[in-house]
Amino acid sequence: MQKIPITVEVNGRKASREVEPRLLLVHFLREALGLTGTKIGCDTSQCGSCTVHLDGMAVKSCTVLAVQANGSQVTTIEGLGNGELHPMQQAFWDNHGLQCGYCTPGMIMTATKLLEENPNPSDEEIRDGLEGNLCRCTGYENIVKAIRAAAETARGGS
Amino acid sequence: MYPEAFSYHAPSTVEEALALLERHGDDAKLLAGGHSLLPAMKLRLSGPTHIIDMKHLRGSLDYIRDEGDDVAIGALTTHRSLERSELLRGKLPVLAETAGCIGDMQVRNLGTLGGSVAHADPAGDLPAAVLALDAVLVAQGSGGTRTIAAGEFFHGFFETALEAGEILIELRIPTLAAGSGSSYQKFFHxxxxxxxxGAAAVITPDASGNVASCRVALTGVSEGAYRATAVEEALVGKPFSEELAAAAAEHAADGIEPLEDYFADATYRGHLAKTFVKRALLTAWERSG
Structure with a gap:
């Protein structure tokens, strides 16, 4: 069986492993590195609970091979806040932007990218931006509220 | 879910990728953004034993260039880049609009124009736009490059004019005539x-409000994306009106046996084709001038 040496910078730390080519990035993160904050929901590229940042882009890590991430930088929910809660995590906390919490890491990873590109989104733009993230509890109202609040905080509002 | 085992290759040049394709033949698949191929492999619908990852070719095949009469787009340009390109929004807005309808942000961040077109999913969005824009596709093989007109590229269910040893490297899209309007209208599953x-339309009016030229293409309806030439013929040379658009749109599925699945039977899909062609025509006309 072919094994390929890869080095991926995950949350600022270089991780080197030998992996099977068919290993998915999400399994590399969860099983090889023990970073279980990233969830596997649908496993069919739809639900977005496996969303991480790959070289600065939000991607679904169930639809990326670990070997494709060789030489890249990955940020997971564990690496978002530098030891403290990231403002987006805080906004989800403050606004109860979760029910069961399973979709939350993916929601937050997508939401941070959404605000980077559009710091002042309308509710409709937030909902459009979350197209690729599903909440099985249907708790979207407070998720949208949390992202709106994080946007206000980032803009220096109240 | 994980794919069947395969050997992984990450060539640095198109030539190296071609050599790998030649060596491994039907056992090999090219991996671009991977957002059609990897899901199919995870579901074990596809089980290539060699994957040729094109990631190192991004440096040379990811671009959108204004070349005067044409816009040249590298095959590895992502949907997200198409969607956000100021050049496309200005010159070929229907391509940016279509790319923006694909999947979601995460999918668009990795999925590529060349991958989508070469994959030729009967429900893919970009093939309709590529047809309506009359693009020219550039394929590279061991003997050099050749061009294929969009109208000759799509051969039905996941089939294209690409030969086994060829790689789609670029799409060249003619700049629209002045005053043209365009639109992509989609019924999302x-x-x-x-x-x-999905219906893509490009219309060019003449000075007196007649349709000077028009191209209409559909996806999702048949085994492959197709030009609705009967719609186009019903419009050209006539003064545009909502009634004319509606009458022309009646021909949206002429000669087509619409696909059937448990979401939409053939009658319903045929009806959608007419409805969405009409919407695409009206919107394209509204944007023209």
Whole structure:
């Protein structure tokens, strides 16, 4: 069986492993590195609970091979806040932007990218931006509220 | 879910990729953004034993260039880049509009124009736009490059004019005539987001409000994206009106046996084709001038 040496910078730390080519990035993160904050929901590229940042882009890590991430930088929910809660995590906390919490890491990873590109989104733009993230509890109202609040905080509002 | 085992290759040049394709033949698949191939491999619908990852070719095949009469787009340009390109929004807005309808942000961040077109999913969005824009596709093989007109590229269910040893490297899209309007109208599958029906239209008016030229293409309806030439013929040379658009749109599925699945039967899909062609025509006309 072919094994390929890869080095991926995950949350600022270089991780080197030998992996099977068919290993998915999400399994590399969860099983090889023990970073279980990233969830596997649908496993069919739809639900977005496996969303991480790959070289600065939000991607679904169930639809990326670990070997494709060789030489890249990955940020997971564990690496978002530098030891403290990231403002987006805080906004989800403050606004109860979760029910069961399973979709939350993916929601937050997508939401941070959404605000980077559009710091002042309308509710409709937030909902459009979350197209690729599903909440099985249907708790979207407070998720949208949390992202709106994080946007206000980032803009220096109240 | 994980794919069947395969050997992995990451060539640095198109030539190296071609050599790998030649060596491994039907056992090999090219991996671009991977957002059609990897899901199919995870579901074990596809089981290539060699994957040729094109990631190192991004440096040379990811671009959108204004070349005067044409816009040249590298095959590895992502949907997200198409969607956000100021050049495309200005010159070929329907391509940016279509790319923006694909999947979701995460999918668009990795999925590529060349991958989508070469994959030729019958419900893919970009093939309709590529046809309506009369693009020219550039394929490279061991003997050099050749061009293929969009109208000759799509051969039905996941089939294209690409030969086994060829790689789609670029799309060249003619700049629209002055005053043209364009639109892509899509009926999203409520679960998958794929096109149950997608209609792309490009219309150029003349000075007196007649349709000087027009191209209409559909995806999602048949085994492959197709030009609705009967719609186009019903419009050209006539003064545009809502009634004319509606009458022309009646021909949206002429000669086509619409696909059937448990979401949409053939009658419903045929109806959607007419409805969405009409919407695409009206919107394109509104944007013209």
């Amino acid at each position: 409520p679960a998958s987001g794929y096109a149950v029906c």
